[in-house]
Amino acid sequence: MLRWYILRRLLLLVPTLLLVSFFIFSIVRFLPGDVVAIMISEQGYADDEAELRKTLGLDKPLVIQYATYMKNVFRGDLGKSLWSGKPVTEELSRRLPTTLRLGLMALFWTILMGVPIGVLSALYQDRWSDYLLRSAAIGGLSIPGFWIATLVLVFGSIWFRWVPPMDYVPFSANPIKSLSQLLVPSFILSIALSAGIMRMTRTMMLEVMKEDYIRTARAKGLAGWVVVVRHALKNALIPVLSIMGLQIAFLIGGTVIMESIFVLPGMGKYLIDAISWRDYPAIQGVNLLICTWVISINLIVDLLYGLFDPRIRYR
Amino acid sequence: MESNLQEKIIDPVSMRVEGIITPPKRHHWLLDLFIQLVKTKPLGAFGGLLVLGMVLLAILAPVISPFDPDTMHGEKIVAPPSRTFYLGTDALARDLFSRIAYGARVSMTVGLGAVGLSTILSTIIGILSGYFGGRFDTIMQRFVDAIMSFPWLVIMLTIMAILGPGQVNVILALALAGFAGASRVVRSAVLAIKEMDYVMAARAVGCRNTTILIRHILPNVAAPIIVLATLGLGNAILAEASLSFLGFGVPPPASSWGRMLSGDGLNYMLKGPWLAIFPGLAISAGVFGFNMLGDALRDLLDPKLTGGMRLRR
Amino acid sequence: METTQNMKRPILDVEGLDVKFYLRDGTLNAVRDISFALFPGESLGVVGESGCGKSVTFLSVMRLIPVPPGKIQAATLRFDGTDILKLSEKEMQRIRGNRISMVFQDPMTSLNPVLTIGKQMREVIKLHMKLKDTALEDRCIELLSKVGISEPQMRLRSYPHQLSGGLRQRVMIAIALSCNPTILLADEPTTALDVTIQDQILRLIKSLARDLGAATVLITHNFGAVAGTTDRIMVMYAGKIVETATTPELFKNPLHPYTKGLLKSIPRVDKETQEKLFSIAGAPPDLMRELVKGCAFIARCPIRDDSCYHHLPPFSEKKQGHYVSCWKVF
Numbered sequence: 001m002l003r004w005y006i007l008r009r010l011l012l013l014v015p016t017l018l019l020v021s022f023f024i025f026s027i028v029r030f031l032p033g034d035v036v037a038i039m040i041s042e043q044g045y046a047d048d049e050a051e052l053r054k055t056l057g058l059d060k061p062l063v064i065q066y067a068t069y070m071k072n073v074f075r076g077d078l079g080k081s082l083w084s085g086k087p088v089t090e091e092l093s094r095r096l097p098t099t100l101r102l103g104l105m106a107l108f109w110t111i112l113m114g115v116p117i118g119v120l121s122a123l124y125q126d127r128w129s130d131y132l133l134r135s136a137a138i139g140g141l142s143i144p145g146f147w148i149a150t151l152v153l154v155f156g157s158i159w160f161r162w163v164p165p166m167d168y169v170p171f172s173a174n175p176i177k178s179l180s181q182l183l184v185p186s187f188i189l190s191i192a193l194s195a196g197i198m199r200m201t202r203t204m205m206l207e208v209m210k211e212d213y214i215r216t217a218r219a220k221g222l223a224g225w226v227v228v229v230r231h232a233l234k235n236a237l238i239p240v241l242s243i244m245g246l247q248i249a250f251l252i253g254g255t256v257i258m259e260s261i262f263v264l265p266g267m268g269k270y271l272i273d274a275i276s277w278r279d280y281p282a283i284q285g286v287n288l289l290i291c292t293w294v295i296s297i298n299l300i301v302d303l304l305y306g307l308f309d310p311r312i313r314y315r
Numbered sequence: 316m317e318s319n320l321q322e323k324i325i326d327p328v329s330m331r332v333e334g335i336i337t338p339p340k341r342h343h344w345l346l347d348l349f350i351q352l353v354k355t356k357p358l359g360a361f362g363g364l365l366v367l368g369m370v371l372l373a374i375l376a377p378v379i380s381p382f383d384p385d386t387m388h389g390e391k392i393v394a395p396p397s398r399t400f401y402l403g404t405d406a407l408a409r410d411l412f413s414r415i416a417y418g419a420r421v422s423m424t425v426g427l428g429a430v431g432l433s434t435i436l437s438t439i440i441g442i443l444s445g446y447f448g449g450r451f452d453t454i455m456q457r458f459v460d461a462i463m464s465f466p467w468l469v470i471m472l473t474i475m476a477i478l479g480p481g482q483v484n485v486i487l488a489l490a491l492a493g494f495a496g497a498s499r500v501v502r503s504a505v506l507a508i509k510e511m512d513y514v515m516a517a518r519a520v521g522c523r524n525t526t527i528l529i530r531h532i533l534p535n536v537a538a539p540i541i542v543l544a545t546l547g548l549g550n551a552i553l554a555e556a557s558l559s560f561l562g563f564g565v566p567p568p569a570s571s572w573g574r575m576l577s578g579d580g581l582n583y584m585l586k587g588p589w590l591a592i593f594p595g596l597a598i599s600a601g602v603f604g605f606n607m608l609g610d611a612l613r614d615l616l617d618p619k620l621t622g623g624m625r626l627r628r
Numbered sequence: 629m630e631t632t633q634n635m636k637r638p639i640l641d642v643e644g645l646d647v648k649f650y651l652r653d654g655t656l657n658a659v660r661d662i663s664f665a666l667f668p669g670e671s672l673g674v675v676g677e678s679g680c681g682k683s684v685t686f687l688s689v690m691r692l693i694p695v696p697p698g699k700i701q702a703a704t705l706r707f708d709g710t711d712i713l714k715l716s717e718k719e720m721q722r723i724r725g726n727r728i729s730m731v732f733q734d735p736m737t738s739l740n741p742v743l744t745i746g747k748q749m750r751e752v753i754k755l756h757m758k759l760k761d762t763a764l765e766d767r768c769i770e771l772l773s774k775v776g777i778s779e780p781q782m783r784l785r786s787y788p789h790q791l792s793g794g795l796r797q798r799v800m801i802a803i804a805l806s807c808n809p810t811i812l813l814a815d816e817p818t819t820a821l822d823v824t825i826q827d828q829i830l831r832l833i834k835s836l837a838r839d840l841g842a843a844t845v846l847i848t849h850n851f852g853a854v855a856g857t858t859d860r861i862m863v864m865y866a867g868k869i870v871e872t873a874t875t876p877e878l879f880k881n882p883l884h885p886y887t888k889g890l891l892k893s894i895p896r897v898d899k900e901t902q903e904k905l906f907s908i909a910g911a912p913p914d915l916m917r918e919l920v921k922g923c924a925f926i927a928r929c930p931i932r933d934d935s936c937y938h939h940l941p942p943f944s945e946k947k948q949g950h951y952v953s954c955w956k957v958f
Contacts, residue, residue: 016457016464020461024473142606143595147591147599157584158585212734213738216738216740218692219730220752221726223721230743235740238742246464252468253467253468260561276562278476283473283476286469290466294464310742310787310789311787
């Protein structure tokens, strides 16, 4: 029943997780040119090459390195940041909540905008409103979020004399103000996502509305909107749910850009900074975290899928 | 006198031939596709126009640009659009119009390179995975799953971090981030065709796998691949712009639209808003064009391989 | 139109019903100016090939035809005295499922896969009969039992994919009859089912409708289905009605060449097996092309002549209650 379904998904996760983490881990080891040399020459992390190598554990064989690394990961130790000297875990835990909030708000806008517009577009198929909405959706996918953000900043300052606050107000200090700072970036982030969801919803609604059970529902004398919401929507959203996993991946990528532009101390910005500093333990830590996060989200989506579609549950 | 290309109207009672319908002329399949596109999907045709514009801009950049994109014109820093500098100048007094024109080159080069590489990779993997199945397929799909669930931007950034700056590296990064999703589409197309009767018939007759692959499978995955490539170009341009925006894309002095936006666009937004508007407009128009075109092609070529225009020799 | 058969008022009175579909490739004339009546409590069989317009006719009565591509016109289209075409959508919704209900062909796809059987049953009863809670539950269980479904409580909680085809169709029938309709329309209710189940379902429909006093319309392409269960039969071809008679009369004395051909092509169990199966030559006309002015059956008719080609034969009464549309019969 449902338990087996969950179990099966979990079991499939493990090899994927291992594969990805090993992949991330080994990438750093297989680079062209010598990492250590670059790190020393560019960033001056250490004076002694051998010493740096030892710190990074590069003197041991790959498998042992990986094993050591994973052992530490399970203890919560993701290594030390080369740039700040502090444990990577600490740096990440400080920044993770901001990114999470940004992502969740963006997701909220996306569902709020994408689904209803997709439904409307399907119901008014081929009328001018449909063409307008579809073009807007393609526009939403094509216009870079960072350009919209730039324009918002430019014209915001010119017309409204509005400047995004330079300092980020921590959530603990002032929750409302903190969230309000995330309002604009999360909305811009949701534009591209909404466009994708809207198109998918529209396509699925169009398909579902042609199904026989919709005709049966009408033959029962149910009002138009009841048919749409109670009968059509649930069926149409099932496939939409399945692409949510991909959308989340896109979302995370987007947070990187938004955090850079709006100067928000989240994980995305941390990744960028870490890359500029060649802080490999940090880069590795962020990637691992993102990987885990994404895979968990996919698991949740799969579970929701089972919840929505009874055919999967009772197999 | 009888031609099997023509359709006869027969009177059902007397069984006399009452008339002859001449079907419309068929041209080369590519031209037919084009005609269909303009007639039924005007939006797609508009997208095609934008694409054409961008391609021409890239090719003809040296001809169109009034100036060399790297020439600094003395003190005319952040000058507004004028008759000499159509779109104004940037912080280093370089003509924006010329830089945008050459920027099209950067975008197209990177885009075509990335999509080309991605297409080759995804086609090979998709076909092998779909056609031969088995353990290779299962393992490959786990792999593809892993890549696909990862944010594309993070993958690209990580690759750029490792490889360092440079145009070729950007192409590699884009291709590696994008081929996974594309291979999935190819794989499903292959799976669909594999089950078709004519493929089974070919195998029953004893055709070698290579023959079947080349003669039957390949022509039929051509359609989704074309759609993927078109949409992929749009995504590649966007991705390259995003990377450059963050500072990890094509290095200076190459005029990447993305970096123009993050550099002068952000820094001089109050004094020179045109520096923020035009590069972004260019990116949007290009990506929009490819997306529109790709969408229209997808509708026309119908990946379900039932109905729509099929690419057949 | 009143038959000389009985002077009861028809529960469904149709005159000059014409249904067209305006499609991109042309206009489809699905139903071409037909007239018929349905009397309270009677069982009418509607027989014809695929595409002859039998389903469209009754979908139009329920106004379930999508009206932008479709267009319904009629001189008269009355249900129990009310003009169907003049009703607003909201008023129509009060009739659908309530006074006229329909059972569709494929029970696999006609039930919503993500909603429980119970939910799909309850929504109709709640809507039209305004029952709630226990009364609602009781009604559902009562209906399921009536259609012969065991363990009704458990079934109510099940999803469609957990039931067999026959069970699903029984549920559909239960839903259709839940509000005690005056007319029950059954569009090929057994076509998608196993042969062994078909008979059961047809008998079920017949007995339940009789208990309710509801008129039944059984739409099918299968003469065998209507033979045992209907009072009257209407034969349709290419959007027109070609013959109508009581069931025994039609089988004993078919008048229209099409009807004759159909009956002849039914393979008989009691005859020699060496005989080749008979089938009517040709195919039904393409309803999108300009149709011949006269009788639509002309291309396949063994007894046609010139007048058939030029003039549409009128639908006239040959014997009492037996109507036919053919020049050669008169």
